[in-house]
Amino acid sequence: MTNSVYGIALSGLNAARSGLSTTSNNIANVNTVGYNRQQSIQSARPANAIGSEFIGQGVDVQSVERVYSEFVAAQQEKATSESAFFTAKYDQVSRIDGIIADESSGLASAMNDFFNAAQVLSNDPANMSARQNYLSGAESLSARFNAVNNVMDDLRYATDLKVTDAVDRINNATSQISELNRRILAYTSESNNRGLPNDLLDQRDKLVVQLAEQVQITKVNLSDGSVNLFMGNGQPLVVKDESFKVSTLRDPEDPENLLVGVNRRINGEDRLISFDADSLGSGALAGYLSFRENELSEYQNTIGLIAAQIGSSVNALQKNGVDLAGAAGLEMFSFGASLNPIDDFSRVNPNAYNDDANPVSLTLNSIDLTKVTGDDYEILIRDNGGVPTPQFRIAGDGGKFVDLAQSPAGSGNYVVPDVAGNPVVTFGLSALAGSNIGDRFTIMPTRDAARNISIAFTRPELVAAASASDPQPGNNENILAIAGLQTTGTLFQNFNPKGVSVSDAFNQMVSRVGNKTRELEVSSQARQSVLAQIVETRDAQSGVNMDEEAANLIKYQQAYQAAGRVISLSKEMFDQILGIFR
């Protein structure tokens, strides 16, 4: 009898000690990120049948389990991806939001100053200081265009850095997760009865959340304790103890962009199969890519368009007029060294994988700035019954490639139309061969305008203020026409010949940036609060509460003391029995 009392008391002592250890471990990990509180699960030992009664045999510590909900974890991963996507995109767009309308660095005031200087010059066109003031206005306007474009270039470059960083984090997390899978599998395969290694599971869950922050994932829990992870587009990242790396590569269509994908061997050469933002779903990586593909390119092209239109309209008027000496006016704005405005403010990128045997060149013949939108165009040479034939689509919208008309027919001068059917860009191609099928080009009609714009002369007497019909120093007709550009609808005439003026086009862009930033801010706040709620639910269930642990400490301490007392009591009882025989 005393034997069993000893045994029962001992089992109680052990259970209480295990409870105390678990509690201490919880207290120790109160600030450990990703730690799920643990509970020592006790169960009564099977009773012994003595006579007609069952007498209990004490307690066993069945397992130490973590308080963890797979459902909440899955929600947290999903919410983390979505919150990271919108936050990443919002962070980038808000950089543009912060500078675009700024009084001192924004474009609006520089444009106003330039056109006001033209007005002042129109009062007194022979006045050298008014001419100098006008020229300085032009110079600071082009400097402002350069600066705004610079911010956008920086953002493009920053996106490259973020993409590299995200890829590093993804690869780092997946290799650690596969290693944890391996260690967990090593435990679980030894014996089915052993409990799961809680701390390894916690570590792995933490890494999965970190991975979800970078890229949206699909998680499959396997019965052996391991997890398999896939990207939104089905690309496997972790399968049991194996991880798959993602890599970066320069965009073959635009060497300024870094793309993400996986390397595959195609026809004996390594090629990166790249992921576009849409196929990735959510996560910070998709946020950065989506910002670059959509907002950044659109804003940069629009700023470029305004710079190109101001520059080329002023140049055209300059050439119509005469300078102070009565000589024909020169171009006042320059877009680059080649002195061909189209080449200097547009960009044509041949795809890096284009055919080497017969390299094709694409030459822009004309750009109608009054019809250009913020879009870039992709050109594809397709197989038309064996005849290589160029097609186009608007870049980034994933639409179908459409055949290009030629104007005049058969001239080889291909016409890219706008939505209303007006010609926007025309180009020619060098001779095509069968091997060129599949070649691609990207046309960016105004991408480099704001980057390249500068003033072409610094002598104020070269300003062509007078019209050629009355080449007198006091004539101001030409500078009046230049001042009039501020409010003349020279842009976006696609559907309305009245068009939109350069100032209005800029104001509209400011409003688009503001609305987009606001929208992303609201979305990112909403996703963050969803995430915060889920994290709260997780914390409420799985986080450590110090008061609770203090109570548990007292509870297990008392249990330990009581069990100890039982042992000393049973010793006393044993002594008593021995005393009978003394």
Add this chain to the structure above:
Amino acid sequence: MRISTNQYFNKNTSQMTDNQSRLSKLQGQLSTGSRIEKPSDDPLAMATALGAKSGINRLEAFQGNLSYLTNQLSQMEEVFNASSEVMTGIKESMTAAGNPILSTSDRAVIVQELRGRMDELRGIANRTGPNGDYLMSGTNSATEPFPAGGTEDFLGMTPAAAAAVKGRSVDVANGRQLDLNITGYQAFVNPNTQESVFKTLDDAINLLADPGYPNTVVNPPQTLGEEFRAKGSDLDKIFDQIQLSRTKVGVRLREAETITQINASAMNELERVAGDAAGLDYAKAISELSQGQLQLQATQQSFASVSKLSLFNYIS
């Protein structure tokens, strides 16, 4: 509901951070006086404010043009006032010279007087503005309109070319331009004979100085005296031109003043629009600021006192 210790700390810190960021935004608004710092704060209001600001900017340019124009036209008004005075004197002398009882020496005095007045008138017609431009030369502002010793034609041009010399217009309102100049051709050239005031005067003086004045027949059927009187009525015609120019300038000045007033009230209106869109409601902002301060203080105080509570304090 169960909550974890970390959750309690996180929740409190995030509440305090939220409070602080709201306060810092309010402080920013109060210090700039603007409700919106960047487009995303209120995209519509930002676009409205930007549009209004560029409108104000253009109106400022117009007002600048108008003040230049007013200045220029006032100088011209001076020119015409002074020329009218001189012309009145000339007319008096011409009338006096028509008196047949005048002796040769009397006429010589009048000839001297007329030459003096002609020089005076030339000085007025050739006046320059503060920047050295000839006021009456239209767009040919660097050329003297009636140089002494020249052909006495406006800018030395043929009548057709002289008539084509333009003034310069400037923008004074949206789609509205005003002419800055009246040319010497318009003011000082006889529209019938195409002769300038200086040519006519010179001819008249030469007639008067002729020893055969007034009865010698020089130009059958006219005598010197008859021709001199014809010059007198030509001068009257030019006097009318000068008066007409003076009226034109006066009308333009009045118009400029009206447009200046219209522009000023349009600017006020746009300032109001920009203010409504982007301006800060100080009363509201200040009350929000003090409310925010109170909230932050309450959060801090309650956090400080509640976080001290722990069961561990009682385990010894």
